[in-house]
Amino acid sequence: MALRLPRDALVPLLVLLLVVVHATDATQRLEMVTSSAPARGGAGAGTTSRARVAAASCASWRLGVETNNIRAWYSIPAACRGYVSDYMFGEQFRQDCAVVAREAAAYAEGLALAGDGREAWVFDVDDTALTNLPYYADTGFGAQPYNATYFEEYVANATAPALPEVLGLYGKLLALGIKVVFITGRHDYEREPTVKNLRSAGYHTWEKLVLKPSSLGSSVVPYKSGERQKLVDAGYRIVGNMGDQWSDLVGAPEGDRTFKVPDPMYYVA
Numbered sequence: 678m679a680l681r682l683p684r685d686a687l688v689p690l691l692v693l694l695l696v697v698v699h700a701t702d703a704t705q706r707l708e709m710v711t712s713s714a715p716a717r718g719g720a721g722a723g724t725t726s727r728a729r730v731a732a733a734s735c736a737s738w739r740l741g742v743e744t745n746n747i748r749a750w751y752s753i754p755a756a757c758r759g760y761v762s763d764y765m766f767g768e769q770f771r772q773d774c775a776v777v778a779r780e781a782a783a784y785a786e787g788l789a790l791a792g793d794g795r796e797a798w799v800f801d802v803d804d805t806a807l808t809n810l811p812y813y814a815d816t817g818f819g820a821q822p823y824n825a826t827y828f829e830e831y832v833a834n835a836t837a838p839a840l841p842e843v844l845g846l847y848g849k850l851l852a853l854g855i856k857v858v859f860i861t862g863r864h865d866y867e868r869e870p871t872v873k874n875l876r877s878a879g880y881h882t883w884e885k886l887v888l889k890p891s892s893l894g895s896s897v898v899p900y901k902s903g904e905r906q907k908l909v910d911a912g913y914r915i916v917g918n919m920g921d922q923w924s925d926l927v928g929a930p931e932g933d934r935t936f937k938v939p940d941p942m943y944y945v946a
């Protein structure tokens with residue numbers, strides 16, 4: 678025989694059910710954020726930094742990465758692979774890039790330009806002007822360790838698409854008369870495929886394309902800030918600086934304004 682409840686008992690019962698479900702969900706989320714143990718299927722054994730990364734929820738972890746609060750990580754938590762994949766191929770990444778490009782364009786359009794052709798905008802190349810999503814989609818969206826050999830093959834193929842929002846900004850900057858300078862962590866021996874790739878992706882002109890001398894070490898900040906200083910010494914005024922890594926943006930002279938393109942897939946010191 679079916680259980681019959683008085684009609685006026687149904688509402689309190691439903692409310693109680695919702696409270697229990699919500700509390701369980703909230704508890705699980707809280708445990709995920711506050712747990713000192715690596716998340717299930719997480720980054721596993723490794724540095725203290727990696728353990729901290731694995732303890733955060735994927736959304737909190739992404740926020741920490743983008744704000745430069747989480748540093749010196751080597752791969753995304755394995756538990757966040759699906760999250761990062763969904764983000765990179767989803768609407769949120771597009772919207773986040775659009776906000777960056779829109780703010781940068783509004784800022785550039787509001788500048789009182791001298792009109793002497795010495796205002797410059799610095800762009801990073803990988804995952805800023807060009808997107809390496811095809812490479813990262815093949816390698817677990819940063820969940821697998823960086824594969825230098827495979828990445829060099831990818832660069833040599835010169836097939837990276839433009840990040841559409843950055844390409845749109847690039848066109849606006851050129852129309853304003855701002856000179857574009859690319860400063861990339863790619864090595865100088867990769868100039869030919871890099872030029873080919875930038876052109877095929879729609880970047881048809883630039884003032885300078887600076888690639889890293891092979892003799893330099895791996896640290897990006899001294900190299901990139903040093904190259905920006907050379908621009909300033911040559912009489913350029915760096916009005917904007919855009920990159921997907923904080924190491925693209927920090928280190929004097931940073932440029933009058935910096936713009937961070939979202940990139941939750943890897944960290945470059």
Ligand SMILES: [Mg+2]
Nearest residue numbers: 801803804921
């Ligand atoms: Mg980059």
